[in-house]
Amino acid sequence: MSWDRVHRRHRLVHAVLASGLTTVPFERAAEVDAEFGDFGGFLQEVQGRWYRAFNARLDALLEQPPQDLRDALVRLWRDLALTMPAARLMLDANADHPALVEADDQHRRLLHAATGVVLSPAPLATR
Template structure:
């Protein structure tokens, strides 16, 4: 994948998350849906991309967390999840809204296994963020203009 293609995919994901923030619905419609299909093949392809980005961010924070093992790993994992949900609310809302889709099952299962291997925790009950109200600005990812 070329740099330009990668940049376009990133911008499309950002546009989708901004649209979700504007509508308060975790669906892609209109011109964005056409672009998603062209770039990702279908909506499931977009979901997998957002899911992969979520888990990459989670794992980076997990690595930092595990450098100094916390006394309560369950509470630390929950706090990590909530902090990342605050940093990436649009992605978390989209993934939570489509959590039962088969397209997300493989990576979710893989991540559960690797999380268990890294922490010894068999299952962490992680909270889901509530659906946003319409026109929720906090869902729009912040970008730097510098």
């Protein structure tokens, strides 16, 4: 992927999330479809950004694991939601979208494999 495309996608994700909506604003729909294929592709981009940020923080956390790892993971999730509120709002509002389900399930499995902790979406809800 070229730098131009990376920057274009970044600006577009930022603009859509800055709208505060949980869908793509009408005036951005054609641009999102052209860049990401459809709303599902856009959601996957937001989800990928979320999990990259989460995993970076997870790596730091696991360098010196706390005694209550489950609680620390929930706090990590919630703290990231405060850092990336528009992304979390978009992902939570569209959690049942088919484009998100597989990666969410995979991340839960990988998190369990890495930490031994099973986190369901319920304790992670930020609303």
